[in-house]
Amino acid sequence: MRISADQGRCLGAGQCVLSAPDHFDQSELGLVDVLDPEVPEGDEQRFRDILDLCPSQALSLEA
Amino acid sequence: MTQLPEYPQARGCPFQPASGYADYAPVAKVRLYNGREVWAVTGHAEARQVLLDPVTYSSDRVHPHYPALAPRFESARKVRNFIGMDPPEHTVQRRMLLSSFTVKKTNALRPRIQSLVDGLVDEIEAKGPVADLVPDFALPVPSIVICELLGVPYADHGFFEHQSRRVVTGSTTLEESADAFAQLKGYLDELIRRKQREPGDGLLDTLIAEQVETGGLTRAELVDIALLLLVAGHETTASAIALGVVTLLEHPDQLAALRSDPRLLPTAVEELLRFMAIADGIARFATADADLAGHRVRAGDGVVVVIATANRDGEAFPSPAAFAVDRGARHHVSFGHGVHQCIGQNLARAEMEIALGTLFRRLPGLRLARDLADLPIKEAGGVQGVWELPVTW
Ligand code: HEM
Ligand code: HEM
Ligand code: SF4
Numbered sequence: 001m002r003i004s005a006d007q008g009r010c011l012g013a014g015q016c017v018l019s020a021p022d023h024f025d026q027s028e029l030g031l032v033d034v035l036d037p038e039v040p041e042g043d044e045q046r047f048r049d050i051l052d053l054c055p056s057q058a059l060s061l062e063a
Numbered sequence: 064m065t066q067l068p069e070y071p072q073a074r075g076c077p078f079q080p081a082s083g084y085a086d087y088a089p090v091a092k093v094r095l096y097n098g099r100e101v102w103a104v105t106g107h108a109e110a111r112q113v114l115l116d117p118v119t120y121s122s123d124r125v126h127p128h129y130p131a132l133a134p135r136f137e138s139a140r141k142v143r144n145f146i147g148m149d150p151p152e153h154t155v156q157r158r159m160l161l162s163s164f165t166v167k168k169t170n171a172l173r174p175r176i177q178s179l180v181d182g183l184v185d186e187i188e189a190k191g192p193v194a195d196l197v198p199d200f201a202l203p204v205p206s207i208v209i210c211e212l213l214g215v216p217y218a219d220h221g222f223f224e225h226q227s228r229r230v231v232t233g234s235t236t237l238e239e240s241a242d243a244f245a246q247l248k249g250y251l252d253e254l255i256r257r258k259q260r261e262p263g264d265g266l267l268d269t270l271i272a273e274q275v276e277t278g279g280l281t282r283a284e285l286v287d288i289a290l291l292l293l294v295a296g297h298e299t300t301a302s303a304i305a306l307g308v309v310t311l312l313e314h315p316d317q318l319a320a321l322r323s324d325p326r327l328l329p330t331a332v333e334e335l336l337r338f339m340a341i342a343d344g345i346a347r348f349a350t351a352d353a354d355l356a357g358h359r360v361r362a363g364d365g366v367v368v369v370i371a372t373a374n375r376d377g378e379a380f381p382s383p384a385a386f387a388v389d390r391g392a393r394h395h396v397s398f399g400h401g402v403h404q405c406i407g408q409n410l411a412r413a414e415m416e417i418a419l420g421t422l423f424r425r426l427p428g429l430r431l432a433r434d435l436a437d438l439p440i441k442e443a444g445g446v447q448g449v450w451e452l453p454v455t456w
Contacts, residue, residue: 011154012161013404015393021166030161053393055404057115 001039001061003047007031009058016059019050032058067094070103070367071132071343071444076435078310078339080371081443088372090356101130101365102355103344107376107396109356110368113347114401117149120347120366122403128348130365133444135230135240136346142244144287146295150402156288159274160406163212163266169409172208176414179207180421188425193432196422196452201305202297204418208410209296213289214265215254223247227294247293251286266292292407299341300411302441302448304418307335309438309449310386311419312431317388318423325420331388332415337395338386340371343447345399370396371447426456 003023010032016024017032025033039047039061051059070093072081087093089106104110113120123129124140124147131137145156162168183203187194194200206224210217229243255267259275259282262268267289274280280288311318311331321331347366352359360366374395375383398405405411423429431438432453439450 011157011402011404012164012406013398014164014166014409017166018409019393026165026167028162029158030163030165049394055115055400056402 001044001047001063002037003034003039003051004037004060004062005032005034006058006060009056011056011058013055015053015055016050019053020047067092067100068103069094069096070101070369073443074343074440074447077306077438077440077447077449078313080340080343080369080375084369084372088376090358093367095130095365096133097131099130099365101346101367102358102360103367103369104355105369105372105376106356107373107379107394110370110373110396111400112355113366113368114345114396114399114403117153117402119349119351119353121149121350122147122153122347123149126348128363128365130346130348130367132344132346132367134237137237141241142248142287142290143284144291146291146403153402156280156284157402157406159270159279160266160288160292163269164406164410166409169413172212172410173413173417175211176204176208176417177421180204180417184421184425191456193453193455196308196454197301197305197450200418200422201308201452202301204304205297205300205411205414208414209293212266212296212410213292214258214263214267215289215293219250222250223293224297226250227298230294244290247290248286251289251293252282255282255285255289295405296407296410298446300407300414302446303336303339303341303411303415305452306339306341306448307332307415307419308422308429308452308454309431309435310335310339311423312429313435314386317386321388322423322427325424327388328416328420329412330391332412332419333393333395334386334388334390335415335419336397336412337374337380337390337392339447340374340395340397341447342397342399343371343444344369368396370399428456429454430456 012030023036025035027033072083074081084105089109090104092100093103104113145153183200206220226243226247229239321327344367349360349364351362377383398408432455441448
């Protein structure tokens, strides 16, 4: 599975960066940058929980 | 018809939600101080549902339907900034600030926060054997940090700490809060004028250069944004630090667990945030008819999201009444949820981690110098916490 992010929805709370700094960063403008979109095998539930923390529903998973 | 329960209700213990809401989860009608009936949303899923839907549940504080939770809230209607706006207006203002509040930027402030905290603990040790941790520790940490971040002279901190306290205190009257707002606005307007003549290097200076000088914001709008950051940035975090000390001292097994493994500090802070729910509840109003947990909410109805009870919802948090420093749950709603989720949350986390971690490390014998039951606790329905925190070590 791959992570996709919608900068248009992001409001820079940084929950994703706190949860998985290897996968997410924030741009100069404070908006989400996906560093590594690949969800490691077996980590699907952890990433569902991380996405659920995003307060602006800016993140989603694609098959 | 029986009387509806009231919102807000006073906490008996400063870190426990008021007990009176237990029977009406997850959504029920309550009565405000002025007799208005509004929906109290006490369940976690329902709280998130409301906070995730700013189209149906508006934050527009100047709108007459926006519920005033206490008399003083009426005067907040005159302050226009993004906490009281809906998208897309909200989003434009919030994005002007985002680059200053990223995880990276707030982590870069950690060494400065650490040296500030070390200095305050030095002073407490020198002063001993008793200290009041509210004025001597909990308040100066966020206050100095937000002043430096904004570029507000800390020399003026006594003035705005006093005025912003009058804004957020439960018992403040309408006249008092109106006066406090006017004083704060006057001060910030003068400061921003001065900065336009003599620029400095704080966030306000950046916003003057990037927004005011280019027509993105008027000076009056910047005054209201500065007011938000100043008020929001220190009273909440100061309460969280002081009440955090109390909560840890009252759970000695959890404090011992934290001491034996300092790597637990970030999860301990997260659990403190969930457990204490410093911001007891936040208000919205419905812009359209909606279904909420089987209730029919009507356009114009007021809604209060009760953070304190949503954070203790057993569906979302197993053994919700237990305070567990290793719980590791971040889906509490202490910083809200949805588009208004606290912009300063990572700064607040850094301040709490450094302040609490350093205090308990440097003063291993720290204990209350007065019974918990005798600590003056903040009034219902504002930022929660204690007014005084006498300790010894
Ligand atoms: C433990 C400390 C803090 C707590 C419990 C807290 C809590 C909250 C809550 C519940 C909201 C959402 C309000 C709503 O949805 O209507 C919020 C928003 C906000 N907070 Fe915090 N906060 C804290 C610290 C800070 C700090 C340190 C700052 C500033 C540096 C700050 C600035 C803001 C701002 C500007 C908003 C409005 C965001 C928006 O409307 O988009 N807060 N905070
Ligand atoms: C300049 C910025 C701010 C102003 C002018 C302001 C003003 C007010 C006013 C007048 C009230 C009464 C209720 C209302 O209108 O919702 C209030 C309540 C409250 N504010 Fe703020 N506020 C500001 C920032 C914040 C921020 C950033 C937070 C986030 C923690 C916050 C947390 C609260 C809480 C928890 C209440 C109590 C709601 C209740 O009674 O349950 N305030 N604020
Ligand atoms: S958690 Fe969501 S809102 Fe926050 S930075 Fe990441 S994508 Fe943006």
